[in-house]
Amino acid sequence: MSLTQLRPAPPSPQRPTASAGKATLWWHRFDTRTVPYLLIAPFFVLFAIFGLFPLIFNAVVSLRHWRLDDADKTGWAGAENYSRLLTDADFWNALFNTFGIFILSTVPQLVLALLIANLLNHRLRGTTFWRVAVLLPYVTPVAASTLLFAMFFQTDSGMANWFLSLVGFGEENPLNWRAEKWSSWIAIATMVNWKWIGYNALLYLSAMQAIPRDVYEAAAVDGAGPQRQLWQITVPMIQPVVIFTVVLSTIGGLQLFNEPMLFDENPALANGGSDHQWQTIAQLIYQVGWRDYNLGYAAAMSWALFLIILVVAAINALLTRRFGGGR
């Protein structure tokens, strides 16, 4: 990831010959001084309006009363929305759920991605075929796959319970996956894992292929078999990418919305279960903002989530420096 590799600017083109007319000179100056800004302007303007402004304006909204059902309830709220957040059991519950699902989905996801990347990191017949094949889940629309999984995890005729019954579990009383925290978290984590394993495997694969061959040759002296080769050479060598994917999963995982939303048998309610057993923060923001019409409070939640993501990402950045710097 050469995110910060900024190269020096190329030399500027030679000035036109002195015989050029005034108009040409003006045109030349315009073309070299102004046009570059015009080229980058669309990005900055559009991003400012639809990316940056909402984020900042969100902070303003979070300090106000702002309701969708009552235009008269307006005005500054001070820290009211934030102090309410601290004592809101629903918020803490959602935060707990978000982290729980996050861990259940990140750890197996990255481990399995490593294993698959290691498989792909061989001389194979049909290299492209296998690489494309692991991307099937990635291109499947999350709404489509989640609706399928919602059916997969049904109590009475769901396939998950059928598999369980094959190994002797729950033949009499099939498991109601949506009823409890642990089971609903597993179901949702399964969907997230399914979708992202292949994608991460390709990220790892590209890092693995960048490992210099002599590293492996040197290790041959120790007599490392394929398994030890993977865990003792390959994985340490690609650690920066691993940390990078952890950061990515953090940002994605803490905003998890689609899967928990559509896992509900009545998605429109955004409840995340009868007792909010799997309601994530992003879902709660949707519910508070667009079902309870309390945009001010929803904005405060968004900002709180933003700060949480920043903190977690900062921790990850520290880890990156510590582990990545050793190389």
Next chain:
Amino acid sequence: MKFVGRRALRAAAAGVAATLVIAGCSGQALEGGGDSEGGEGQITLKVNFFGDMGQEMIKERFEKANPNIKIALNSAEFNAHHEDLQKKLVAGSGAPDVAAVDEGFMVGLKNQADNFVNLLDHGLGSAESRYLPWKWKGSMSADGKQIGLGTDVGGLAMCYRTDLFKAAGLPTERDQVSALWPTWDAFIETGKKYTETSKKKFIDSGTNLFNPVLAQQPVGFYNEQEQLQMEGGPKVAFDVSMKAIDAGISANLVSFQPGWNQGFTGDKFAVLACPAWMLGHIQQTAPGTKGKWDIAAIPGGGGNWGGSWWTVPAQTKHAEAAAKFVDFATQPEQQIEVFKTVGNLPSQPALYKDPAVLDFKHEFMSNAPTGQIFAKTAESLQPQYLGKKNGKTRESVERVITQVQEGKLTTSDAWPKAVEEAGKAASS
């Protein structure tokens, strides 16, 4: 790299600007709104509704009678429909030209009567004589604006499966079945007997006892001062549903969700509390059970659950046409047809005496005389005041009942939790 040819690429690059311009210009197509003009004087009314209100038939007839007006129907999930409407009323744009509103949300909306067209301004005041007085008042704001014309009322009865009753050795005749359960306690006892013999569950879910029992109470969640009154009617209704769950007669499904719908076809329950509008739902969900259902009296007698109005949000650009549609949809001819095809009971007492209603036999429901059955309950209705936050409150308490059904809460711990959740909903 064969994927994008050079030529195609250039064309694409050149086309971008053009595309954006087109996207901007055809803003009409992209933006829509309820007023897309097509042809001379041709207007389209956007009509939002939920469930089944006989809208297809009304649309067809209305378009025939008014060739210059097209109807665009748009349905959504029950809660989402109302919440979306509320959102758009305040946003000041995006609301449909005509919107159905259920009684559970009416009180909240009629407090914002300015967001609706006052139908009295469009000469619909004369419709008052058609209506049950409480239905007419139900959609009238405190300052005398009429924001909707009533469609149906949800007079209560109890639907039951004759085939399953027979197999369990219970009577199958309407009157005999009604005699089984004069009270809710007797109803639960009957359920126990059924479950014992058939080894099947009797009712679909606790929430479908809670709602009708609550509907029979003089005061519901809120009193007319908008104070939450959990210890009154809600407690009575909640206790009945807990008792039924404890008795082991509930299939513990969640109403209006996929598992529940499958329960209809899988014989997962034998009775279902039936407001008139539920008949439409049964027919659509389980067409295969035709002729296996019949209708008896509801325990406890009477009660109203649900029932709607057609309203015209003030944002409409076609208030006149929209009012015309509302008037048309609530005319006796249409209301009788909706009653016959869907089951919804009209809110116009004159129709209860109409032979078309009185003599009607509902083929799907074993030829039950639904006109007589529901008309009888409708006339004796005692309307209950429903608070502004009634919809949200009900959904919260229903979720607590679901938690009990999922085995996460004992029936004794459930009530405090229900009070807590209702309190949250009231202050949300």
Next chain:
Amino acid sequence: MSVVTSRAPQDTRGTWKTYLSLSVALLLSAFPLYWMFVIATSTDAALGKYPPVLIPSDQFMVNLREVFTLQNVYFAASLINSVIVATVVTASTLFFCSLAGFAFAKLRFKGRNPLMFVVILTLTVPNQLGVVALYILMGKLQWNGTLIAVIAPGLVSAFGVFYMRQFIDHAVPGELVEASRIDGASTMRVYWSIVLPAIRPALAVLGLLTFVATWNEFQWPLITLGGTEYPTSMVALSDLASGNFVIYRRVLAGAFVATVPLLLLLVLGGRQIVRGIMEGAVK
């Protein structure tokens, strides 16, 4: 298994075990899609069966017709809407990001490096968190409930600028740009006749990734387009799955149809997508 090896894995031939494991992985990725098709072709009765059916039936057209004729869900329109949104967003992303990428890679102007740093910073901003304010903004613009509300925020992407800059930096020789400048070519001329032809592979990659991501977007479209007659296909799917009459065979027939365009893209442009991801594409 202690085969001593000195070879890098990428030089080792895959054994039958490698292929077997990969096949299992393939099966697990593909099975849900297969099963989606099975349900989409089944009758209600077949779906009520236990153990679940695993073989497609012949009701696909029936279910499909139901989905498309369902008034009120606007499924057919939603597919068109999704195509419009994804196409406009992709075209605009390619155009604006390649322009900006070109400027950052090959042109000299004041503040170039700080500005590029800002672009990289914005990469890390989780823009989902601005939805509340975005909704208010779109309300003021009267765009809520219109496709423009979904298109506008996607017109550019920081990742696109970054990706294009990296690619142009490597793929377009600086001398070539200089030479044509000396010949009197304007900046746009250089972009048009030197840069564009050289970055076709990158455009393909970025285009595919953008199209897939836009097609699959759900949260913001749901908020702004939910309950209107202009849903994207993801919103229409969620409508199919909400409501009082949820019929799974219908829902999954719809889901299958909404997935097919992306499967086609994967078949046609899989190589490019793989490449894009492996070159460090981030979501």
